Amino acid sequence: MERAINIEGLKKSYGQTAVLKNFDLSVPSGNIFGLIGPNGAGKSTLIGILTGLLDYDEGQILINGLELNEANELDIKRQIASVLQPPLLFEHFTSHDFLHYICDIYEMPKDNRQVKINSLLDFLGLTEFEHAKINKLSAGSRKKLSFCAAILTEPQILFLDEPFESIDVISIGRMKTILNRLQEKGKTIIITSHILEIVENLCDDIAILHKQKIIAYLDSKTHKELQKDASLSEIFESYVEVEKPKSDVLKWL
């Protein structure tokens, strides 16, 4: 099976603090891949490295068979897109201007650009904000707009860092529809989220990141099997081995 992402021996530290240590991960192509872990586990750092925003200390990273280095930088960037938390938007642009700017940068043909933009904005309930300044939008609208911008470029690999936080339930459903459609076209999607109910229903493979490395990899068959007896949340807790607090620790409350 082809691998969209292959990571071996990745190390990343902030000063003396190791965030990722001898980190290995392999993500199959065409997979909706869930990456979960406790706060501070390194999920966002990993996304930052894979999207080229952060340097790393050691290791080898292959994205769609291309090694992540300066020589392949452009080829890789043409194939990926991301929605980070919080989303990165151009505050003083309107949504319309922002999306067109993205299209210009990615050298997308002008003829059907507006049609694509209109359809995305309409699908996600953002049409009324098309000509509003981005800095006036709510948190949820900004997240959806960032999602639109990422989808517009039709990436091969899509990185989504907590994409469903602040989003209303209807829009979550529509975003999931878009993601499923992308998967049908063979695209790879990597999602990090703390909303495990969505992860367990949406994702094929799931990896649990804890203490600087992957401690559990649940492929599609395995996690669906396990979920017959326990929720993903319970499975997560069992792997992460969080020490249960003493029953009287909050007796003052």
Place this chain on the structure above:
Amino acid sequence: MFWKLLEYNWKLFRHSLTGAKLIVLIVYGLLLGTIFSQVIGTVYFILMLQHTELNSMFSWYTPARGRLILLVFVNILWLAQFFFTNIRLMKLEQNRKLLTMGYPLNRLSRYLTFLAFLHPLNLLFNATWFILLMLQFKSISYVPLALVIVLANFSLIFSAKFRVLKAIKNYQKWLLVLILFMLPVVGVSVKELLSNSFFMQFQQYIDPFNQIAAVLPGGLVAIAPSLSHAVLTQIAIGVFCLALFAGLYFDHLKNTRKALQTPPSQEDHKLKTSTFRSWLCTQFGDHAGKYVYYVVTHPYNKIQAIIFLGFPILYLPFMISRIDELGATKFVILFFFMYAPMGFQLMFLGNLFGYEHRELLQEMQFPVPLSKQLKQRIQGALILPLTMLVIVSGTEVITLGGKENLLSILLGNIIIFEVFSVLFLWSSFYRLKKVEWVSFSFSQPVIARSVQFISGFVMMALSAALYISYGSFELYKDLAMVMLAIIFGFWIYRYIGNIQVVFTSKITPRLWNEL
């Protein structure tokens, strides 16, 4: 609770200090200290000139002329205080958070109002006034009266400046039109007023001028001691000043409360103007165009542009007409010539990454080499300053040709431009400051005031070093300048070539960590 507020703000201040910023702050502090001591010395001299036998050493001295000197000085001091008084409410955005942590609104407003008084610049000005008054009162029993007068003056300035800046912000376009229209008129008027015939008849203007200057704000503060001989007058002045201070204090307190409860709304820049941005992107490239768009549309920069253009336009015609009288100080003309290019360099280069800040993380993901984006940005930032440099150099050739060593002047221009390019590039990387787009942009400048302040002094020092004539060593000076220009140019070229490395190590982590 006051000490907790101080502790919190001290930690905010300490956290914002990088190694480079600390050095700048120390230099800035030393400069301020030097200026303060010079001003106090001048105050002492002027007062001694009026009231002691010192005046017998100057044949031109008359009581009216002595009074003129005092009144001109104190009114300039008052204007300087108005201009430089710092009205920034101590990190309002951060202190507002205290409201959610049990800090009462009224108490926080009072403490912040008090803390605003303690800004070093504000303290220096008020100390100057206090010393000026006490040198005239000559008795320690007048300390309360002097304090009340100083407080009333400060609160008046504080309140007036707040409103003036608000008016400037609301009417800045009309103000710009007015200034551009008035500048030539004022320039011609000043030239005529200071003409030879005016100086010869100057004596007849002293008394009327003194009468007017005495009722201007600076004059009123300075002459208060001379009016305070009678006890009743002292009481009247004291009560009036206390009432003024109290009224303005409560007015300011009200505004502080309102500001604390009103999160800043982002400026709604009505850019009818995605056309303007598109044009900029077409001319300069997508990345440079977007950056230039943010710079030129920021409200603070609009005012800065007026200042950078206005001063040279106002002063240069007059100074050029008097170039033969300036002697060794004619380098000041060249200083004013380079004021605009330097000012625009500051505007465009001084904070390359603060306007877009985290938006840059989005741009880093674009399928465009980061090095290309950064180079394009710097090129875009240099276009207007370079244009100004060419215009200025051409104007110098036309106006000064035949009078001065033009080669030396043009080399000096290039070196100054290069030095400030280096300085402001350094500022961009090592003094990254997130640009705020709040409604009161003028109180939150996009370039730290200390950098602006030091730039002025560096500019003056370079002008003095590069533009003065070295007599028989002029040829060697020109050769040395050619070498310097080449060295600086090469350094800039290499720096821009390696800029991606510096960006990745200095800027990216900061932008990422602010997620």
